[in-house]
Amino acid sequence: MNILLDGITRLIKVIGDVCSLLLLAIMAVVAYEVTARYVFNSPTSWAWLINKQLFGVYVMVAGGYALVHNSHIRIEMLYQHFPGTIKKVIRWFTLVAxxxxxxxxxxxxWQMGMDAWRIKEVAMGAFRLPLYPLKLFIPFGTLLFLLGCIVVVFRKK
Incomplete structure (x- = not known):
């Protein structure tokens, strides 16, 4: 069982590390847009849309990544004073939720992503960026987060 849990943890960490590079792409697109808009007075029609897509992918991976790194926020000033049994109840309640x-x-x-795939959904406006890849990435990121929850449940601490 530990081999499976370690494999899931490594998968989430590798995908998270790769997706963290999206921040560099987001910064590059923002820098290009700001330069084009304020230096050359020629704003783009695509920068905001691209950044929304990139940030969407980043956010969908961040939940599972933070979970396997034990980086989610807890109110420690309350939680640390609870007895062990109450902490376990809170932990299990949180995981069930x-x-x-x-x-x-x-x-x-998954339903939304498949509908978008079926109709090959694109953005409205002048720059018709395909939206279905992002919409299909939402269930993928959610699945990674669920796998991270499974790791938390079965990992012996």
């Missing part, structure tokens, strides 16, 4: 939310998100985002 996460499974319910992420399960529903996976289900609905």
């Amino acid at each position: 996460a499974f319910c939310f992420l399960g529903a998100l996976l289900w609905k985002s």
Whole structure:
């Protein structure tokens, strides 16, 4: 079982590390847009749309990545004073809530992504960027987060 959990953790970390490079791309697009707009008085029609897509991918991976790194925020000033049994109850309640939310998100985002794929959905306006790749990435990122929850549940601490 530990081999499977370690494999899931490594997968999430590798995908998270690769997606962290998207921040460099986002910064480059913003720098280009600011330069084009304010230096050359020639704003782009595509920069905001590209950045929304890149940031969407980044955010979808960040949840699972933060989970396997134990980086989610807790209110430590309260949590640290609870006895061990209360901490366990809170931990399990939080994980059940996460499974319910992420399960529903996976289900609905899969339907939305497949609908977008079927019609080859594109953005409105002059720059008709395909939206279906991002919409298909939402269930993928949600699945990574769910796998991270499974690691948290079964990992012996």
